[in-house]
Amino acid sequence: MVSNKEGKEGKRVDVKESEPSEPEEIEEPGPHEKALIKELEDTKKQLEDAKKQLDETKKQHEDCKDSLLRLSAEFENVRKRTLKEKEEFVKYANEKLILELIDVMENLERGLENAKKAENKDKLIEGMELIYKQFKNVLEKNGLTPIKAPGEKFDPYKHEAMMQTITDEYEDGTILEEFARGYMLNNKVIRYSKVRVSKRKEDKIENEVK
Known part of the structure; x- marks a missing residue:
């Protein structure tokens, strides 16, 4: 478009007015670009999910570490307590047996004192037999039994x-x-019986022939 305007000297000057420019059209991305954009968005989401999972894993790791430290401390306390209880048990395991043997020992002491003054040997023997029975009963009550031997079949x-x-x-x-x-x-078996064993003559002869 051309318009007439007066210049400084009064002359008319033709001025060409610029026409308004039309806005540029943005080209719509093609299928390849769309796929690339979607892939980038998916990758971004995966990274965000991975970061979130990593943070959760770190928290779980810290929680597990704390739990492990607590369990380790508890285990050490239990170990020390169990060891102490075991030592106490071993130390006093035979307490009941010892108390019963003390009674036998004191009866034996009294028997020996009476033996020094005794004139009747039968009463002395009777007293010793009673002490022997008491001692035997204490041992049997605590699980001790004699092994049968004479007349029995030899058992290695x-x-x-x-x-x-x-x-x-x-x-x-x-x-x-x-x-x-x-x-x-x-x-x-805490002590083996020491014995004499029979052997038939024919067995000896067979062994000598072999």
Whole structure:
């Protein structure tokens, strides 16, 4: 568009007025750009989720660390307490047995004092037998039992053969004599019986032939 305007000297000057420019159109992204934008948005969301999960993991780690420290301290306290209780148990485990043996010991002391003054040996023997029975009862009550030996079949888990006697009067492996009595404590052998065992003549001959 052209308009006439007067200049400084009064002359008319043609001035071309600029026409208003139209706004530029923004080109809509294509499928490739849209896919890229979506991928970036997904990646951003994944990063945010990963950061959130990492923060939660750190918190869980700190909580686990605190719990572990508490458990470690509690375990150490329990260990010390258990060790102390075990020491106390071992220290006083035989307290009841010792108290009963004290009674036997005191009866034996009284028996010895009476033996020094006794004129009747029968009463002295009777008193010693009573003390022996008391002592035996205390041991049996605490789980001690003697191992049977004479006349029994030799058992290597209970008996220790010190001698063999060649004879046909008894079956092979019969215990003929007990040199020292064996004992079991609550079904556990704590001392083997030392014994003499029979061996048949034919068994000896067969062994010599072999």
